Amino acid sequence: MIRLLVNFFVFVVDFVYRDRTYPRFYVLETIARVPYFAYLSVLHLYETLGLWRKSDWLKVHFAESWNELHHLLIMESLGGNAWWVDRLLARSVATAYYWICVLLYMVAPRSAYYFMELVEGHAYHTYSIFLQEHELELKALPAPEVAVSYYTRGDLYMFDEFQTARRPEERRPVIETLYDTFKNIRDDEQEHVKTMVACQSPEAQKTFKSPHSALPTSPEREPAHLP
Ligand SMILES: [Fe+2]
Numbered sequence: 001m002i003r004l005l006v007n008f009f010v011f012v013v014d015f016v017y018r019d020r021t022y023p024r025f026y027v028l029e030t031i032a033r034v035p036y037f038a039y040l041s042v043l044h045l046y047e048t049l050g051l052w053r054k055s056d057w058l059k060v061h062f063a064e065s066w067n068e069l070h071h072l073l074i075m076e077s078l079g080g081n082a083w084w085v086d087r088l089l090a091r092s093v094a095t096a097y098y099w100i101c102v103l104l105y106m107v108a109p110r111s112a113y114y115f116m117e118l119v120e121g122h123a124y125h126t127y128s129i130f131l132q133e134h135e136l137e138l139k140a141l142p143a144p145e146v147a148v149s150y151y152t153r154g155d156l157y158m159f160d161e162f163q164t165a166r167r168p169e170e171r172r173p174v175i176e177t178l179y180d181t182f183k184n185i186r187d188d189e190q191e192h193v194k195t196m197v198a199c200q201s202p203e204a205q206k207t208f209k210s211p212h213s214a215l216p217t218s219p220e221r222e223p224a225h226l227p
């Protein structure tokens with residue numbers, strides 16, 4: 001059912017936006033980060049109620065939403081949000097989608113992660129096809145400033161923190177052209193897939209750590225269950 005839902009949603013967006021690439025990516029990126037907001041909200045609620053504490057899950061999901069935020073900023077810098085109809089559509093769908101994700105995550109967290117694994121996998125394939133079909137034209141265009149800044153400058157702690165299959169500082173993109181930008185957005189989506197797979201592991205409640213927390217020098221923060 002989850003697979004059918006994802007396929008249906010993707011079909012509708014791809015059909016409606018078949019000739020408008022950047023608005024399509026803007027809509028997809030607006031909606032695609034909403035599940036991470038939902039996971040964060042539910043995990044905060046569990047902590048507030050004293051049921052469960054897992055700071056690493058909060059850290060990783062926030063870093064994932066931070067990464068998707070920058071995908072969104074890149075699409076906005078390319079004019080994807082220029083038309084109010086696209087903004088209204090993306091925000092309306094995202095608002096409804098948030099509550100669906102909250103409910104799904106509360107009732108069946110592993111299914112919620114599986115759902116996101118499929119969504120992120122679809123994003124990876126969408127960007128791969130886009131790169132193949134527009135390689136020359138993308139290589140002739142400069143990278144947006146926001147992409148250069150996010151991927152290459154300053155504090156890259158958050159950039160490392162959503163990639164749970166890698167060690168900190170393992171991946172350092174070179175961003176010169178628009179092709180490099182989309183290639184790295186695509187690669188980010190693949191890292192999200194890996195993180196969603198890790199979250200579904202039966203052992204994840206005991207073993208899941210953010211890349212920096214997994215370093216030997218990192219302190220133990222708390223048991224999974226609050227005293
Ligand atoms: Fe994205």
Ligand SMILES: [Fe+2]
Nearest residue numbers: 032120123189
């Ligand atoms: Fe994504």
